[in-house]
Amino acid sequence: MGEPMSQTLLEARSPAMQRSVTPPMWRLTGARVATGAATAITTDLAVINGRLHHAPPANSHRRGAAQMGSPIPVQTVDLRDYIILPGLVNAHDHLEFGLFPRLGHGPYQNFLEWAADIYYPNRSPVKEQLSIPKSVRLWWGAVRNLLCGVTTVCHHNPQIPCSFRARLPVRVVTRYTWAHSLALGKNVAETFRSTLVDTPFIIHAAEGADEQSRAEIFWLDQVGALDPKTVIVHGVGMDRAGHELLERRGSALVWCPTSNQFLLGRTLDLDSVRQHRRIALASDSALTAAGDLLDEIRFARGHLRATAEEAYAMVTNRAADVLRLMRGEGTLTEGAVADLIAIADDGGRPCDSLSALNLERLELVMVGGEIKLLSPSLARRWSNEVSANLERLEIDGVDRLIAAPVRNLFNVAQKHLGKEIHLAGKRVRV
């Protein structure tokens, strides 16, 4: 990483977080549970050792406890009136820019024009933003994802050190190789060649509307860097032949519509999106995105007329496929990792609940069986010990309890940015 991680925040855990004990076992009862974009069933879910089990037999909690060698009893939580969805998978972000405002005055011909226009590290607001320790900025990027129901995020930058990453409240993808782009990446072809089978090689490409952007996909193919491992982020400048080539090679595409619209004045049209089997919807960074992953869903649905089923798949199972996640992320299947969200149930299809989701409606986020976000009203259904592990944050007037050292993060941000703090455009208070 370009700058040292702040030791203070590397070590930072609230006193409550330091009390964190053996992963708890839960029995979640009475909720409807999504089995697909359009289907849900009412069933109990057991969370044992961070994994999901459907409708377990009555004595399963005892077996689970025995497996763990732990005396901790299963805690039953009544989730009647809620629908449980898989935790969302955000296939593209740059976590350290979560507190940045949107920068730029597009449309530009390509991202290089944009970068030249906005990158003045000695001027406000970039100067103040970059003066915040990187570890604090990464935390805020993780919080931005958590607040909108993301449980797995792909960070497009050097790997975050393991000991730090483990403390973040969302999973950060670790198995990937990457290059920034053809223009700014180093050793692109070599990096691709060193990528193991079943590991994504992720690169920004065709992020522009000019000839160079159109040609990038063909250059990647010529150097042999286009195969099922390849994940192209953006692809806006690709022509029909480019889209066909990408699909023929079995490569994947990540679509960041509001970022594209802001930078380039355009994004992929729905016909192009529908050409691809392997495609994910993602937020990109706060530097260019409208907000968070839920804003991308709204934009894809409202402006681009993607169906609710398409949007649902592109932030759950299809996004997990693009990133080659192996533990059932993006699903609620038997044995999958227990990454889930809960929303007040209106009786509709899971994909319609997701399309209507906003920060206020999202009331629970669980990652690997651990509670990372609760609404105050839902917190009353859990033991006090759960709430004691969380800190309060207000985002756009919505109160949430989250697993982050909120007060510490807020104080550091205020020291550098002043009184008002915004996270991806939304006002934050503690």
Ligand SMILES: [Zn+2]
């Ligand atoms: Zn990006």
